[in-house]
Amino acid sequence: MQATGRWADDIYAAIIERMIAGELSPGDALNELPLAEEFGVSRTPVREALQRLSAVGLVERGRRRAFVVKRLDPIAIQDLFEAVGELAALVAGMAALRMNEVERQALAAVTAAGEKDGVDYAEANARFHELIQQGAHNCVLASTIGDLSLRTLPWRGAQLRAKASRVEASRREHRAILDAILARDSAEAAALMRAHIGASFVGIVDMVRRRAETLPLRGPSTESPQATGRRAEPQEALEAGGPSPLRQEPQRNVF
Secondary structure, three states, X not given: OHHHHHHHHHHHHHHHHHHHOOOOOOOOEEOHHHHHHHHOOOHHHHHHHHHHHHHOOOEEEOHHHOEEEOXXXXXXXXXXXXXXXXXXXXXXXXXXXXXXXXXXXXXXXXXXXXXXXXXXXXXXXXXXXXXXXXXXXXXXXXXXXXXXXXXXXXXXXXXXXXXXXXXXXXXXXXXXXXXXXXXXXXXXXXXXXXXXXXXXHHHHHHHHHHHOOOOOOOOOOOOOHXXXXXXXXXXXXXXXXXXXXXXXXXXXXXX
């Protein structure tokens, strides 16, 4: 039983790593038998790992009850990134004031490493955000944003893999955020982080649209406009227009 749990941990971690690297995209199948053969285990730990991934919102049941990397409709993606963006902005602002000198230099080193040719940018990107979350020195916020950010992994990884221009833009955004943190400019760090997450959202919506004919979005579910009764917004409402790339609603903070 203990071995099964350890194998499930390893498979769970391996699938998440593939999402971070962009090797698994929304809609990709995660079949138990091929995974069991790849890891040299029975289907039991594979099933346990997939159920854990489902519990944190990374995979879902597709056709014939097989697991697939979770797909979301544009409104659900927007809601998710809006939440992550606001929390990430708060954390970045706090980190600008609370990071000690060792933490600041570590962030600078990770930023510089992410700018080098041939680097695993998805990994560098994850480390950059992790250091800022730690630098805010607030365990509750770090845990909350960590849980939400986990749900964005398939989308972020797929975007970085699909569009090289987004990687270059992300590098510039990281450098600007770093400069604000090193200058202890809390307001600027927060604003830049909000814009950074918003830019990711815009790129992901563009990716979803380009793939729509070959990889349709999920049907009605508890997260879709059809199931919730929400009216789907026109496409132009999801375009980057003005300072906020997310929808504008009365009395609601957006990126």
